[in-house]
Amino acid sequence: MADQLDQLYEQLCEHARETARWGAIAHLLQWDERTMMPSADAENRAEELTLLSAHIHARKTDPRLGELIERLEDSPLAADPLSDTGVTIRRQRRDRDRAMKLPAGLVEELSRTSVLGQQCWQQAREDDDFAAFQPVLEKTLRLKREEAEALGYEDQPYDALLDEFEPDAKTTEVAGVLRELRRELIPLVSALAASDRRPPSEILSRHYPRAAQEAFGREVAAAIGFDFQRGRLDVTAHPFCSGVGPNDCRITTRYDERAPGSALFGTLHEAGHGIYEQGLRADQWGLPLGQDVSLGIHESQSRLWENMVGRSRAFWEHFYPRAQGHHFPESLTGVPLDDFFFAVNEAKPTLIRVEADEVTYNLHILIRFELELELLEDRLPVAELPAAWNAKYRDYLGIEPPNNAQGVLQDVHWSGGAIGYFPTYSLGNLYAAHWFQAAADALGDLDEQFARGEFTPLRDWLRENIHRQGRRFSATELLQHVTGESLSSEPLMAHLRSKYGLLYQLGDLGTGA
Numbered sequence: 421m422a423d424q425l426d427q428l429y430e431q432l433c434e435h436a437r438e439t440a441r442w443g444a445i446a447h448l449l450q451w452d453e454r455t456m457m458p459s460a461d462a463e464n465r466a467e468e469l470t471l472l473s474a475h476i477h478a479r480k481t482d483p484r485l486g487e488l489i490e491r492l493e494d495s496p497l498a499a500d501p502l503s504d505t506g507v508t509i510r511r512q513r514r515d516r517d518r519a520m521k522l523p524a525g526l527v528e529e530l531s532r533t534s535v536l537g538q539q540c541w542q543q544a545r546e547d548d549d550f551a552a553f554q555p556v557l558e559k560t561l562r563l564k565r566e567e568a569e570a571l572g573y574e575d576q577p578y579d580a581l582l583d584e585f586e587p588d589a590k591t592t593e594v595a596g597v598l599r600e601l602r603r604e605l606i607p608l609v610s611a612l613a614a615s616d617r618r619p620p621s622e623i624l625s626r627h628y629p630r631a632a633q634e635a636f637g638r639e640v641a642a643a644i645g646f647d648f649q650r651g652r653l654d655v656t657a658h659p660f661c662s663g664v665g666p667n668d669c670r671i672t673t674r675y676d677e678r679a680p681g682s683a684l685f686g687t688l689h690e691a692g693h694g695i696y697e698q699g700l701r702a703d704q705w706g707l708p709l710g711q712d713v714s715l716g717i718h719e720s721q722s723r724l725w726e727n728m729v730g731r732s733r734a735f736w737e738h739f740y741p742r743a744q745g746h747h748f749p750e751s752l753t754g755v756p757l758d759d760f761f762f763a764v765n766e767a768k769p770t771l772i773r774v775e776a777d778e779v780t781y782n783l784h785i786l787i788r789f790e791l792e793l794e795l796l797e798d799r800l801p802v803a804e805l806p807a808a809w810n811a812k813y814r815d816y817l818g819i820e821p822p823n824n825a826q827g828v829l830q831d832v833h834w835s836g837g838a839i840g841y842f843p844t845y846s847l848g849n850l851y852a853a854h855w856f857q858a859a860a861d862a863l864g865d866l867d868e869q870f871a872r873g874e875f876t877p878l879r880d881w882l883r884e885n886i887h888r889q890g891r892r893f894s895a896t897e898l899l900q901h902v903t904g905e906s907l908s909s910e911p912l913m914a915h916l917r918s919k920y921g922l923l924y925q926l927g928d929l930g931t932g933a
């Protein structure tokens with residue numbers, strides 16, 4: 421009996437691993453498309469990827485898989501939901517139910533609309549022509565409402581869509597913590613804008629040779645723990661990280677010789693994603709225990725290394741002498757560490773999300789989250805979206821886009837049907853601050869370690885507590901398990917108030933309430 425169960429369990433795992441291999445092939449094709457492929461072959465690549473995604477959907481809805489799960493979920497192997505076998509069976513059931521609820525016709529229509537939508541958006545952004553994009557967005561929203569109905573939800577349709585990116589998260593809870601964050605961020609942003617302290621940002625518009633940026637980026641990524649024996653760093657237009665195999669993680673960046681922060685902090689960000697991928701259990705590759713929890717948890721790893729570590733003064737105490745003396749003497753000779761540190765931490769309202777600083781970034785996300793919720797629930801007609809967008813930028817950030825290209829048309833997400841994705845960026849920032857506090861409690865003075873160039877204790881703590889857990893817990897359970905806390909804006913706000921209060925000499929910021 422036990423032998424037979426073990427055999428069934430092994431068959432279930434092999435089924436999942438094979439599906440993951442097909443997924444890995446798709447990821448490799450996507451990586452190639454975005455780094456190496458001649459753009460003339462785009463249509464053919466889209467055909468190849470559609471073929472693979474149809475095959476993967478067929479595997480996820482394979483009746484044989486359903487049978488295996490059914491026979492195992494009432495067995496002793498599933499009795500303890502937190503045991504390795506229990507987690508594997510439970511998560512496979514969850515993924516299977518989700519895949520089964522989506523009619524193949526809807527999946528196909530969503531995928532076609534997403535490809536066309538992104539093409540249409542690209543042109544509309546180029547022409548600054550929202551009206552050209554409006555019908556596609558209306559159709560996308562119609563399909564996403566259908567998708568939400570097909571998937572089902574307890575409270576509101578947005579729950580079903582959010583669940584794709586942040587499993588088990590509830591809209592009301594996410595909205596609650598983001599509202600709290602907004603209430604505290606807006607006065608902080610105004611206080612920063614009113615300060616007469618200004619960073620010497622001119623330092624960062626000097627010339628930083630591309631080859632030196634790449635060499636420095638590799639040095640830093642390796643120092644924080646990205647393993648180049650099991651990964652690569654390449655160039656792309658829109659940076660991303662892709663876990664292609666158990667020992668193959670691809671990160672990407674882009675270089676601008678007059679704006680070194682883009683590649684430097686971008687590389688740290690993607691290396692943070694990569695360190696998570698590389699920290700997953702290789703023996704569980706393709707199985708829930710070897711997979712990431714959610715986009716929010718993934719983003720917490722990238723943001724932790726990019727912001728909590730990479731934008732700290734201690735980090736630069738260690739790396740600045742190398743940057744100044746070895747990599748960028750032409751631009752940094754004679755520039756004091758404190759000037760450089762202030763320059764890479766400039767906080768001010770800007771129009772473009774991907775260029776936003778650590779303080780204002782979450783307000784960009786809030787605006788998108790609030791608007792997509794209203795759009796999905798039909799409380800905001802698509803035709804009125806640009807005006808609503810501009811009004812929120814005025815209210816939250818005190819600035820207004822001069823056109824839609826730099827406003828509502830700047831992000832690709834909605835055109836590709838990724839509704840429910842944006843909040844995961846802010847969840848990542850919130851989780852990162854929780855992890856950082858807990859790591860500091862466990863490891864002692866992290867600043868002292870960073871200043872000595874020691875990043876391994878932090879990486880190992882993250883690996884042990886987060887990476888090695890795979891999907892044993894949901895995001896909120898993992899936070900509870902590791903820190904004993906519930907998600908809150910407080911750790912992030914405490915970090916921002918103390919760091920920026922000092923930089924901008926704001927004095928006592930109180931609670932910001």
Ligand code: ZN
Binds near residue numbers: 719
């Ligand atoms: Zn990221």
